[in-house]
Amino acid sequence: MNYYEPLLLTPGPTPVPNEINHAMALPMVGHRSLDFEAIAKEAFANLKPIFGTNNDVMILTSSGTSVLEASMLNIVNPDDHFVIIVSGAFGNRFKQIAETYYQNVHVYDVEWGKAVDVEEFTTYLSSLEHKITAVFTQFCETSTAVLHPVAQLGKAIKEVDETIYYVVDGVSCIGAVDVDLERDNIDVLVSGSQKALMLPPGLAFVAYNHRALQRFKEVTTPRFYLNLNKYHDSLQQNTTPFTPNVGLFRAVNAYADLVKYEGFANTISRHCTIRDALRVALSALDLELLVEDAYASPTVTAFIPRDKEELNHIKSTLKSQFNITIAGGQGKLKGTILRIGHMGKVSPFDILAVVTALEIILSDYRKVNYIGKATSKYTEVIYHDASNISI
Numbered sequence: 001m002n003y004y005e006p007l008l009l010t011p012g013p014t015p016v017p018n019e020i021n022h023a024m025a026l027p028m029v030g031h032r033s034l035d036f037e038a039i040a041k042e043a044f045a046n047l048k049p050i051f052g053t054n055n056d057v058m059i060l061t062s063s064g065t066s067v068l069e070a071s072m073l074n075i076v077n078p079d080d081h082f083v084i085i086v087s088g089a090f091g092n093r094f095k096q097i098a099e100t101y102y103q104n105v106h107v108y109d110v111e112w113g114k115a116v117d118v119e120e121f122t123t124y125l126s127s128l129e130h131k132i133t134a135v136f137t138q139f140c141e142t143s144t145a146v147l148h149p150v151a152q153l154g155k156a157i158k159e160v161d162e163t164i165y166y167v168v169d170g171v172s173c174i175g176a177v178d179v180d181l182e183r184d185n186i187d188v189l190v191s192g193s194q195k196a197l198m199l200p201p202g203l204a205f206v207a208y209n210h211r212a213l214q215r216f217k218e219v220t221t222p223r224f225y226l227n228l229n230k231y232h233d234s235l236q237q238n239t240t241p242f243t244p245n246v247g248l249f250r251a252v253n254a255y256a257d258l259v260k261y262e263g264f265a266n267t268i269s270r271h272c273t274i275r276d277a278l279r280v281a282l283s284a285l286d287l288e289l290l291v292e293d294a295y296a297s298p299t300v301t302a303f304i305p306r307d308k309e310e311l312n313h314i315k316s317t318l319k320s321q322f323n324i325t326i327a328g329g330q331g332k333l334k335g336t337i338l339r340i341g342h343m344g345k346v347s348p349f350d351i352l353a354v355v356t357a358l359e360i361i362l363s364d365y366r367k368v369n370y371i372g373k374a375t376s377k378y379t380e381v382i383y384h385d386a387s388n389i390s391i
Contacts, residue, residue: 007353010327011142011172011300011341013194013201020199023254024247031246037238043249044235046256049264050197051170051189051207052180058206058231059252061245064171064192067204069097070226071167071188072136074216080104080133083125088112089143089330090169094136101221104130112332113144113302115295122156134165139189140173143330145291145302145339147173154185165215171195174205175259176271176299176343187212193248196271196299197255198344203248206231269385271298274342274351277381281355281374285362290337299343308335313365314358322357348382 008015029035044056051057060066072094076082080102084095087110098105108124110116116137125132135157140147154166167188170179174189175196181189186209193203206228208216216228230241259267275298279289282303290302305311311328315338318324329337342351355378359370 005323007322007324007350009341009346009350009354010325011145011195011339011343012192014196014198014341014344015346016198016200017254017258017345019258020251020254023250024200026247026250028246031244032239036244036246036249039246039249039253040235040240040244041238043252043256044238046253047205047207050175050256050259051191051205052178052182052184053189053207053209054182055208055210055213056235058208058228058235059240059244059249060204060206060226060231061202061240061243061248062204062225063201064190064194064204065093065097066226067190067192067206068094068169068171070204070206070223070228071169071190072097072134073101073221073223073226074219074228075134075165075167075188075212076102077133077220078102081106081128081130082134082136083108083128083132085110085116085121085135085137085148087114087116087138087144087146087148088141088333090141090171091138092331094138094169098136106130106132113146113290115146115148115291116153118149118152118156121153122160125157125160132161132164134167136167137169139168139170139177139179140297140299142172142300143333145297145300146295147177147297148295150179150186151184158185165212172343173297173299176268178268181207181209187215193251196343197252198258199248199251199255202245203252268298270347271343273382273385274298274346274348275301276385277348277378278340278342278351278355280381281378282358284374284377285358285370287358290333300339300341302329302333302337302339304337310365311335311338314338314361317361318354318357321361322353324354324357326354352378352382 047057081104171192174191189207193199194201288304327339
């Protein structure tokens with residue numbers, strides 16, 4: 001059977017809507033021109049509600065990892081003590097960045113597949129003998145599909161010491177979650193373009209409050225391309241300090257138009273409904289979920305096949321027979337889990353396709369009839385929540 005249209009369901013990059021592709025295909029303009037300044041001004045402002053900030057959002061032409069690094073280099077001085085929460089591969093990346101530049105790094109390990117326990121972390125933070133400058137964490141740990149309780153964590157950190165800077169990596173969930181920097185006590189929030197923002201890879205974003213902006217000016221840690229003061233100075237002139245990806249700046253504005261049309265609250269609801277429906281469907285297929293319901297990400301779901309052979313069979317057969325691409329595990333979870341991305345340009349019917357394919361694959365592989373079992377559970381959730389999502 002031939003499936004003409006590939007279905008990309010990795011946790012990034014994600015499918016790109018036609019409207020965004022069309023925006024990127026428009027004729028090039030000079031990146032030091034009034035034409036680009038108009039594009040950039042609109043893009044900086046358009047991201048504000050998505051990031052939950054009243055300040056224009058900085059845009060870097062670089063990968064998501066660049067703003068993980070930038071968020072550290074612009075907040076932490078060389079001799080400062082600070083904490084990294086590590087609960088998966090991308091928390092570990094924060095740790096690797098930290099240990100490249102700094103000596104006084106305190107690592108708080110969380111079991112992979114679990115969310116940070118706010119009370120336990122608060123106890124740990126209070127027990128440290130040094131003055132702590134900042135706490136760094138993921139919002140959604142992409143490698144495990146855990147959504148951390150970021151708002152509760154921010155409140156608890158500020159109760160321990162209101163001067164601590166709270167820095168959050170939102171690369172794999174911004175665009176699909178409700179976030180507010182002031183409400184959630186976040187000082188710096190970073191993200192990348194190729195996940196829930198449904199853009200191609202190549203842009204990175206920094207949202208910040210006024211306190212963080214002042215800190216950027218005071219920090220003495222050496223940096224050049226990742227000096228956020230340069231980006232903020234240029235932002236005020238509706239431009240960038242270095243050559244921008246003009247097409248992707250246009251794509252940001254096309255993305256904003258799509259979100260305005262759907263309504264951002266509806267965008268968030270759509271992601272949550274698809275998550276809930278997929279989790280019910282996977283359970284109906286006797287596939288164990290890695291993350292408990294309370295901390296399940298609305299953008300990626302991780303499940304555990306019965307053994308490595310089944311895992312490899314599912315992943316390869318989805319690709320070879322159904323033209324559907326999903327992701328395996330990373331780091332400690334490599335060869336143990338599979339991950340289905342459901343963010344950005346995704347509808348309930350996109351995920352219904354992978355649920356149907358899994359029914360067929362597992363019925364054949366396990367010699368158990370799953371046909372209709374998962375799809376019925378899936379569509380029941382979609383039907384119940386149909387009034388809250390755009391299909």
